[in-house]
Amino acid sequence: MEDGVSLKFRQQLLLIAENLVAEDVAALKFLCTDLLPFKKLESVKSAVDIFQLLLAEEYLNEEDTFLLVELLYITKCHSLLKKLGYTKEKVQECLPEKGRVSRYRRMLYELSENISDEMLKDMIFLLQSYLPKRRLTLSALELLIVLEKQRLVTENNVQLLEQVCMNVSPDLLEIVNHYKWAKDNKEANVTQVFSELNLELPGEFSNGENESKKMTSYKMDGPHRGFCLIINNVNFDKDLPERKGSCKDAEELKQVFTWLGLDVVTYKNLTSQEILEVMQTWQNLQDHKDRDCFICCILSHGESGAVYGKDEELVPIRTIMSHFTAKQCSHLAEKPKLFFIQACQGKEIQCPVYVEADARVLDLSSVQHSVSPFESIPEEADFLLGMATIDGYVSFRHVQQGAWYIQALCSKLQLLVPRGEDILSILTEVNEDVSRRVDRLGTKKQMPQPAYTLRRKFVFPIPRDPPPSQQY
Structure with a gap:
C-alpha cells in the first residue's frame, strides 16, 4: 500500500x-x-x-x-x-x-476538448429533455458525465452522441466514428489507435497518413525558430505621457519568446521614421530563409489602426506589416508572421491613478476614420495581428505590473504552449483572461482582438526548459 x-x-x-x-x-x-x-x-x-x-x-x-x-x-x-x-x-x-x-474514455475526453462554446450551447439545446432542470450551466465534460450517469452514453452505445454530433459538427462526429471503427476492428493497428486521438506516432510507426496530418500545421522544426522584434516606446517628445510599466512588459516578452526559441532583439524609444527604418532593415535580412517564423511586438501609445513613434507621429500598423509580405520579404514567404500590438485604438478615457490608458487625449473632431484590425493586415496569407483592444477603445496598463494584454499573453503562452495548444486557441484564452479584468474601482474593462490570414495551425514546439515563471 x-x-x-x-x-x-x-x-x-x-x-x-x-x-x-x-x-x-x-x-x-x-x-x-x-x-x-x-x-x-x-x-x-x-x-x-x-x-x-x-x-x-x-x-x-x-x-x-x-x-x-x-x-x-x-x-x-x-x-x-x-x-x-x-x-x-x-x-x-x-x-x-x-x-x-480506455479508448472509450479517451474518446469522450477528446470530444470534450473539441466542443466549442457555441457547439456546447447547441448540444445542450438538443439534449434539454435529458438534462437536470436545475442545472443552468454545464461544461462539455459535465455534459458528458450527465449522459453517462443516465446510461444514455456507454462504452457499447454511443448512438445518442452520434445523433447530436451529426447535427452540431462533422468534426465531432468524426471523433465518435473513429472510436466506433476501432472498437469494431479488434485487430486495429497502432497507427489507427493513435490517429483516433490525434496523437503523434512514434517514429517507427509513422506513415504517409500521419505525415498528411502534420501538414495542417506550419513547419516549425527548422534549425532556427525565428526572430522576435520588440519595440518599446516609453518616453515621448511632447504631450504623450511616459508609459510606466512598459519595461516590465518588454522584459517578460523577451523572456517568454527566448524560451520559445526565438532570437529576441529589443528597441527602445523609436521615432516614427526609425520604426519604418527598422522594418526596412529586417525586411531585407537574409537570415530569414533559415527561420520558421517572424514575430514583432510593439508597445506604444496609439490611435485607430496606428501606433505612435516617440516623436508623436503616427505609423499605420498596415504599413509596418506590409514590409513582410511575400513580395517585400521573399525569405518569409509562406511562413507565419505574428504581430502583437499593445496600444490604444481610440481616445483616452478617465481611469484610476494606478491604471493608465495608452492613448492621447483627443477632441472628438480630431479622431480619424476607424481602421479595423482586418484592414491593418496585408491582403496576403500567413499573417496574424494580435491587438490589445478592439478598434475605438483604450487598452490599460498598470504602472507597476504592466499591460493587461501583454501580461495575459505571456502567462497564457507559458501555460498552454507546453500543452501543445495552437496560437489561436491561446489568444482565445488571452481574450477570456483580459475580459475578466477590471480596474481597482471595477468600472473599466478591455477586450483584445486577434485578426489573421493564417492558413494552417501555428503551434510552438514544446521547449525543453520550464517556463520563465517557473525558473525563479
Whole structure:
C-alpha cells in the first residue's frame, strides 16, 4: 500500500499538483472514472486528492508512475512529464503496451476538448429533455458525465452522441466514428489507435497518413525558430505621457519568446521614421530563409489602426506589416508572421491613478476614420495581428505590473504552449483572461482582438526548459 511512499516522491507529486489548474483536475477525474471508485472521485477537490487515491488503489508508486504519466500526456501537460523521467516521445512508445485509460474514455475526453462554446450551447439545446432542470450551466465534460450517469452514453452505445454530433459538427462526429471503427476492428493497428486521438506516432510507426496530418500545421522544426522584434516606446517628445510599466512588459516578452526559441532583439524609444527604418532593415535580412517564423511586438501609445513613434507621429500598423509580405520579404514567404500590438485604438478615457490608458487625449473632431484590425493586415496569407483592444477603445496598463494584454499573453503562452495548444486557441484564452479584468474601482474593462490570414495551425514546439515563471 501507500505506507512506504517516500517523502521525496510525495514532494515530487506535490510539485506536479501545484502546476495543475482546476480544468486539469477536472480532466484527470474524468479520465480516472473507470479506474477509481466513483464515490471517492466525487469528493476530489484537487490534484493531490487524485494522487492520494491512485496511491491508495496501487495505481501509482515510485517504481511505476506510468498511469500518471499517461494522464498528463493525454491532457497535454507535456512540460510535467520530465518531472517523472519521461519525454513526450518515450510516452508515445510505451502507450500501446502500458496505457491504462480506455479508448472509450479517451474518446469522450477528446470530444470534450473539441466542443466549442457555441457547439456546447447547441448540444445542450438538443439534449434539454435529458438534462437536470436545475442545472443552468454545464461544461462539455459535465455534459458528458450527465449522459453517462443516465446510461444514455456507454462504452457499447454511443448512438445518442452520434445523433447530436451529426447535427452540431462533422468534426465531432468524426471523433465518435473513429472510436466506433476501432472498437469494431479488434485487430486495429497502432497507427489507427493513435490517429483516433490525434496523437503523434512514434517514429517507427509513422506513415504517409500521419505525415498528411502534420501538414495542417506550419513547419516549425527548422534549425532556427525565428526572430522576435520588440519595440518599446516609453518616453515621448511632447504631450504623450511616459508609459510606466512598459519595461516590465518588454522584459517578460523577451523572456517568454527566448524560451520559445526565438532570437529576441529589443528597441527602445523609436521615432516614427526609425520604426519604418527598422522594418526596412529586417525586411531585407537574409537570415530569414533559415527561420520558421517572424514575430514583432510593439508597445506604444496609439490611435485607430496606428501606433505612435516617440516623436508623436503616427505609423499605420498596415504599413509596418506590409514590409513582410511575400513580395517585400521573399525569405518569409509562406511562413507565419505574428504581430502583437499593445496600444490604444481610440481616445483616452478617465481611469484610476494606478491604471493608465495608452492613448492621447483627443477632441472628438480630431479622431480619424476607424481602421479595423482586418484592414491593418496585408491582403496576403500567413499573417496574424494580435491587438490589445478592439478598434475605438483604450487598452490599460498598470504602472507597476504592466499591460493587461501583454501580461495575459505571456502567462497564457507559458501555460498552454507546453500543452501543445495552437496560437489561436491561446489568444482565445488571452481574450477570456483580459475580459475578466477590471480596474481597482471595477468600472473599466478591455477586450483584445486577434485578426489573421493564417492558413494552417501555428503551434510552438514544446521547449525543453520550464517556463520563465517557473525558473525563479
